[in-house]
Amino acid sequence: MTLRLSSDAMRLVIPALSLTLLLAAVFWLQPRAMSYVGLNLLFNLAVPIALATIAQMLVMAVNDLDLSMGTFVSFIACVTATFLRDAPVTGVLILVGAIATYAGLGVVIHLRNLPSIVVTLGMSFVWGGLGVLLLPAPGGQSPDWVRWLMTVKPPLAPMAIVASIIIAVVAHLVVMRSSLGVLIRGIGGNPRSVERAGWSIVAARGAAYGLAGVFAVLAGIALVGLTTSADANIALRYTLLSIAGVILGGGEFIGGRVSPIGAVIGALTLTLAGSFLSFLRISADWQIGAQGAILIIVLAFRLMLNRVEKREKGR
Amino acid sequence: MTIRKMILASAAIACAAMPFSAFADTSAKKIALSNNYAGNSWRQAMLTSWEKVTGEAVKAGVVAAADAFTTAENQATEQAAQIQNMILQGYDAIVLNAASPTALNGAVKEACDAGITVVSFDGIVTEPCAWRIAVDFKEMGRSQVEYLSKKLPDGGNLLEIRGLAGVFVDDEISAGIHEGVKQFPQFKIVGSVHGDWAQDVAQKAVAGILPSLPDIVGVVTQGGDGYGAAQAIAATDRKMPIIVMGNREDELRWWKEQKDAKGYETMSVSIAPGVSTLAFWVAQQILDGKEVKKDLVVPFLRIDQDNLETNLANTQAGGVANVEYTQQDALKVIESAK
Numbered sequence: 001m002t003l004r005l006s007s008d009a010m011r012l013v014i015p016a017l018s019l020t021l022l023l024a025a026v027f028w029l030q031p032r033a034m035s036y037v038g039l040n041l042l043f044n045l046a047v048p049i050a051l052a053t054i055a056q057m058l059v060m061a062v063n064d065l066d067l068s069m070g071t072f073v074s075f076i077a078c079v080t081a082t083f084l085r086d087a088p089v090t091g092v093l094i095l096v097g098a099i100a101t102y103a104g105l106g107v108v109i110h111l112r113n114l115p116s117i118v119v120t121l122g123m124s125f126v127w128g129g130l131g132v133l134l135l136p137a138p139g140g141q142s143p144d145w146v147r148w149l150m151t152v153k154p155p156l157a158p159m160a161i162v163a164s165i166i167i168a169v170v171a172h173l174v175v176m177r178s179s180l181g182v183l184i185r186g187i188g189g190n191p192r193s194v195e196r197a198g199w200s201i202v203a204a205r206g207a208a209y210g211l212a213g214v215f216a217v218l219a220g221i222a223l224v225g226l227t228t229s230a231d232a233n234i235a236l237r238y239t240l241l242s243i244a245g246v247i248l249g250g251g252e253f254i255g256g257r258v259s260p261i262g263a264v265i266g267a268l269t270l271t272l273a274g275s276f277l278s279f280l281r282i283s284a285d286w287q288i289g290a291q292g293a294i295l296i297i298v299l300a301f302r303l304m305l306n307r308v309e310k311r312e313k314g315r
Numbered sequence: 316m317t318i319r320k321m322i323l324a325s326a327a328i329a330c331a332a333m334p335f336s337a338f339a340d341t342s343a344k345k346i347a348l349s350n351n352y353a354g355n356s357w358r359q360a361m362l363t364s365w366e367k368v369t370g371e372a373v374k375a376g377v378v379a380a381a382d383a384f385t386t387a388e389n390q391a392t393e394q395a396a397q398i399q400n401m402i403l404q405g406y407d408a409i410v411l412n413a414a415s416p417t418a419l420n421g422a423v424k425e426a427c428d429a430g431i432t433v434v435s436f437d438g439i440v441t442e443p444c445a446w447r448i449a450v451d452f453k454e455m456g457r458s459q460v461e462y463l464s465k466k467l468p469d470g471g472n473l474l475e476i477r478g479l480a481g482v483f484v485d486d487e488i489s490a491g492i493h494e495g496v497k498q499f500p501q502f503k504i505v506g507s508v509h510g511d512w513a514q515d516v517a518q519k520a521v522a523g524i525l526p527s528l529p530d531i532v533g534v535v536t537q538g539g540d541g542y543g544a545a546q547a548i549a550a551t552d553r554k555m556p557i558i559v560m561g562n563r564e565d566e567l568r569w570w571k572e573q574k575d576a577k578g579y580e581t582m583s584v585s586i587a588p589g590v591s592t593l594a595f596w597v598a599q600q601i602l603d604g605k606e607v608k609k610d611l612v613v614p615f616l617r618i619d620q621d622n623l624e625t626n627l628a629n630t631q632a633g634g635v636a637n638v639e640y641t642q643q644d645a646l647k648v649i650e651s652a653k
Contacts, residue, residue: 033403041399041425045392137483138415227395228424228442229417237390271396278384278400287387 010305011250011257015265018248018298022272029279036158043160044150044226046271048073050164051219052238053245053267054171054260058212060246061175061258062187062205064109064116068124069216070239072098075127076220077230081140084221088143099213106209110202124239131232138231142224150225163222164264171260174211184208188256245270248298269298341602342376344407346595348383351394351414351438356563356634360588361412361437364639368592377642378599391418398422401431408432408598410591413440416483432601436594436613437586446601448594448611448648450586452484455615456491456535459559460499462582463533466557470501471532474524474556476510476517476544478537488537505529510540514565517543525551534558538585541566561585562616562636567627574623583618589639596645608652 026042027034033042052073059066076098084091105123109116154162175181183204186194195201219238224230249266251258273294277287348365352358362383369381384401386393391414399422401409409426413419413435420442426433427444436448464470475492478485496502506524510517517540525547534544538561545558545566555573560566560583573579590613601607616638618626630636 030403032405037429038403041403045396045399138417140417223392226421227391227418228420231391231415231418234391234415234418237388237392274387274393274396275400275403278397279404281382283385291387 010309011259012262012265014298014301014305015249015262015269018301019265019269019272022269022276022294026272026276026279029276040158040160042275043158043164043268043271046268047150047160047163047167048219048223048226048235049238049241049245049271050167050264050267051215051222052235052242053249053263054167055212055215055219056242057171057246057249057251057258057260057263058175058184058208058215059116060188060243060251060253061184061256062106062208063254063256064120065243065253066120066212067117067239068120068127069242070236071124071127071131072102072213072216073220073223073235073238074230074232075131075134076217077224077227077234078131078134078140078232080146080221080224081142081230082134084146085141085143095217099210099217102213102216103206103210107202107206109209110205128232135230135232138229140224140230142228146221146225147228150222164268168261168264171215171264175258175260180204180207184211185256185258188254188258241267241270244295248295250302340604341378341599344378344599344602345380345382345405346378346408346410346598346602347401347404347406348381348591348595349394349397349401349409349411349413350383350385351391351412352389353385354389357588360631360635360637361591364589364637365591365595368589368639369595372595372599378602381595386414389414391415395419395422398426402426402429406431408434408602410594410598411435411438411440411445412591413438416441432598434594434598434601436590443609446597446607446609446611448590448597448613450590450615451612452487453491453494455584455586456488456493456537457495457498458491458584458617459535459582460492460495460502462559463502463535463557464499466580467532468501470499471503472505472529473502474521474528474531474534474544475504475507476521476534476536476540477507478510478512478540480509485537492535502533504535505531510537510543512537512539514540514543514546514563516540518547519543521547522550525553530554531556536561539563541583542569545569555579557581559584560618562587562618562626562630564627564630564632564634564636567618567623567630567636571623571627574620580620582620583623583636584615585635586613587616587638588635589637593640593645593648596640596642597649599642600645600649605649607649611648611652613648 032038052069056066056069079091079094083094109119152159183199187201187204191201223235245266246263248269249259249262273291277290282290365383372378373381384397386397394414402425409431411433419440423433423440423442423445433445435445439447439449477489496504506528508520508524510520521544533556536559541558541560542565548555558581560570560581562583562585593613616636626636
């Protein structure tokens with residue numbers, strides 16, 4: 001066989017294939033979805049999920065796991081719907097402070113050698129509490145520019161598609177092409193060798209968390225742009241959705257093996273799976289199970305592919 | 316006959332024939348129910364009522380379809396996606412019990428822009444383009460004190476059982492009760508506990524506060540807590556006060572036992588889960604072209620001494636007293652809002 005895909009490309013094939021398959025199935029079930037408006041309706045709620053998935057991916061790239069993603073995005077949504085609209089300067093300061101806190105978390109986790117799961121689980125209560133303090137009852141309103149941004153109608157492709165492509169490209173450039181991205185993935189793969197090469201692991205880990213904070217903030221803002229208001233529980237599902245999105249998109253829990261484009265595709269696939277099941281008229285009692293089944297099928301494919309990959313390397 | 320007169324006459328005929336013409340005009344329309352939660356007896360009864368009433372309506376050809384969808388998880392983002400899917404599926408109206416009063420506004424606006432009628436009930440949405448069928452929870456609280464004032468003209472001490480802290484419904488009912496106490500100053504609320512709308516929680520909470528209370532003549536409640544309160548009070552040597560019930564089957568059954576044994580008198584008030592069917596008929600009327608005010612108020616279901624037996628017989632074990640609405644009921648609600 002002369003045509004051989006690189007392992008990175010292989011990693012992308014499965015998620016892309018599953019997305020295409022699912023999309024074809026949805027179009028077949030609901031031809032109305034095959035239009036500018038239809039695609040936007042199918043995918044616009046995937047945009048904040050894609051951003052949160054990229055954030056989770058950055059944390060996972062350094063071998064950590066962020067269990068506070070859902071509450072953090074909810075908190076940011078609350079800030080966006082209140083301060084960012086009424087007092088933009090204070091709002092921006094809070095957002096910058098939140099990102100700095102995220103970077104600080106990365107530093108603390110590294111210096112004290114703490115398990116990230118415990119630290120972020122603890123922080124999830126902090127973010128949740130802050131969110132409730134800001135908006136004890138659902139409410140607030142999205143700033144006009146955010147609403148405009150999320151409902152803009154660009155020519156050729158709907159906002160949801162354009163935004164997904166932009167997110168994928170930017171994340172790809174940062175993680176796969178920049179020296180910081182190489183460093184972050186290096187920590188996940190082999191921290192000792194990165195350290196021996198003269199890099200500061202603390203700084204790199206802080207940067208990874210900080211970058212994750214930036215993407216999570218964008219996720220919160222995007223979400224409010226779509227819903228027009230916020231509450232302290234609005235994005236709780238994002239914690240698990242973002243982890244599932246990374247894994248579905250070809251990432252792995254260890255070893256700095258991540259794929260930004262795959263992660264965005266993973267987020268789109270997860271969103272689409274929900275719509276697919278609803279178009280199939282599957283009862284709610286079965287939907288969570290069916291969603292899980294789709295995940296397992298995709299992961300089973302991945303496992304098979306990994307085995308093929310290993311066998312070829314062993315040769 | 317001038318043209319003007321002819322138009323007036325035909326308009327009059329059209330108005331007179333309204334309930335009948337409704338059957339023809341919406342026969343091709345599809346209505347969907349978007350529901351965020353199905354995990355308690357109230358919601359289950361709500362879905363069963365929907366199925367029963369809309370099933371008959373579809374068979375009779377009033378509408379083409381009336382499908383019910385429940386989200387897999389009780390989350391606003393999930394329901395927003397569900398609503399967007401309904402837009403794609405080409406429904407003409409969406410009847411909505413919302414997970415959040417505001418977080419669905421974006422999706423609701425998308426639906427309105429696509430020309431879809433959105434009617435929210437119980438869990439209502441604030442988006443101006445949608446219709447709201449709200450419950451007057453304040454009045455529900457106030458009417459309890461009013462009832463007590465008729466039974467006990469001399470007044471006395473009251474115990475208040477509240478719902479789940481921090482939920483909008485709890486605040487509203489409680490505000491109504493306090494308004495009622497202001498209106499009938501012979502009553503005084505001497506204690507207040509959170510029963511979380513659950514009999515076991517209410518029983519524990521009431522048992523905890525009872526020793527510190529003076530004599531009480533009445534217990535004002537929010538529903539789902541009356542039976543627990545009765546159990547807690549029965550365990551002491553206090554005289555049984557008038558406990559306002561909340562239409563749950565166990566409450567009604569206890570009331571019936573007491574009524575048969577020693578002529579115990581009270582009343583029971585709550586919202587019928589069948590309000591989903593009222594929302595269905597309102598949506599159908601809007602699709603039919605009827606002018607309907609954006610804010611409607613749903614009547615609550617009150618059970619009194621004389622109709623206790625019939626209501627208890629119609630209530631499933633472990634369920635909630637229910638009433639299913641007809642097209643005529645919907646028309647009445649629409650008219651009364653004008």
